[in-house]
Amino acid sequence: MIPTEFEELLSPAGRRVLSGRDPTLCGALADPRRRFFAHEGLIKKSAAEALRKTLEREMLPLLTDLSMPIPPETIWEMQHNYEEWLPKTVRVKTATLESKRAKSHARAKELGLIDLLSSESFVAFAEAIAGRKLNRKGGQQVLCYGPGDYAGPHNDHHPEDRGYEKGYLDIHLSLGSPAIAHQYLVYAKSGHFTEIVPVHGLGTLTVYRLPFWHLTTPLKAKPGREKDARRWVLLGTFGFKDGGR
Structure with missing residues (x-):
C-alpha cells in the first residue's frame, strides 16, 4: 500500500520544511520573481523506491498514451x-485520476495514491515552499515518461479556468528508475531559456509557480536499458487562496 500522508515519505530535511523550521527552503517561491524550485534530498530514498515499484507493478498496465506531435x-x-508558431507538443503516458469511472482512478484509490496527493501534509508542504496559503481542493495526475518522451515549450497558463486564471502552484514528485541516463527541465528566465535542472532522480521534488515558459527534454535511457527506463511523476495542482499573481 501507498502511504496516505505525504509526511511519511519525507526525510528529516523534508520534515524540517513541513514544520517551517528551514529558513532557506521555506518560502522559496514567495517572491513572485522566483518561479521554480527543485530539490532531491527531501524524500527518503527507501520510501521513494518502494513507491516507484508499487507504481510499476500496479499502475503501469493502466496507463494511456498522450501524444500531441508537431502539426505539419x-x-x-x-x-x-521567421513567423514560426509552435503549439504545445508532448509524448508521455498518463493515468486518469479525475474520472471516477476510469480503472486507473479506482486502482489509485484502492492503493491510497489519491489520498496521498490530497493529504493535509502534501498541501502543507506545498504551502511551506510557496510561502502562501493554497486552496485545499486541487487536481491530481500521474505521468510516466519513457525513452524519448518529452514535453515541448509551454507555459501552463489557464486563463479560462476559474481559480487558476491568475496563477497557481504545481508540485511534482519524480521517481526515476536506475536505467535513466538523464532528463532535464529547461525554463525561461528574463525571457530566455537559460535555466536547466535535472529531474530524473529518485525522489526529486519540483514546485512550479505557474505560469511560466518551460519544457521537459526527451528522456534518455542508459545503453541497453531502454526497457526499464521510466520516470514516474506524481502531480498535485492547487490554486492560491488569495487569488494568485
Whole structure:
C-alpha cells in the first residue's frame, strides 16, 4: 500500500520544511520573481523506491498514451519568414485520476495514491515552499515518461479556468528508475531559456509557480536499458487562496 500522508515519505530535511523550521527552503517561491524550485534530498530514498515499484507493478498496465506531435501545418502553412508558431507538443503516458469511472482512478484509490496527493501534509508542504496559503481542493495526475518522451515549450497558463486564471502552484514528485541516463527541465528566465535542472532522480521534488515558459527534454535511457527506463511523476495542482499573481 501507498502511504496516505505525504509526511511519511519525507526525510528529516523534508520534515524540517513541513514544520517551517528551514529558513532557506521555506518560502522559496514567495517572491513572485522566483518561479521554480527543485530539490532531491527531501524524500527518503527507501520510501521513494518502494513507491516507484508499487507504481510499476500496479499502475503501469493502466496507463494511456498522450501524444500531441508537431502539426505539419506549422511549417507548410507559413506565409512569411521567421513567423514560426509552435503549439504545445508532448509524448508521455498518463493515468486518469479525475474520472471516477476510469480503472486507473479506482486502482489509485484502492492503493491510497489519491489520498496521498490530497493529504493535509502534501498541501502543507506545498504551502511551506510557496510561502502562501493554497486552496485545499486541487487536481491530481500521474505521468510516466519513457525513452524519448518529452514535453515541448509551454507555459501552463489557464486563463479560462476559474481559480487558476491568475496563477497557481504545481508540485511534482519524480521517481526515476536506475536505467535513466538523464532528463532535464529547461525554463525561461528574463525571457530566455537559460535555466536547466535535472529531474530524473529518485525522489526529486519540483514546485512550479505557474505560469511560466518551460519544457521537459526527451528522456534518455542508459545503453541497453531502454526497457526499464521510466520516470514516474506524481502531480498535485492547487490554486492560491488569495487569488494568485
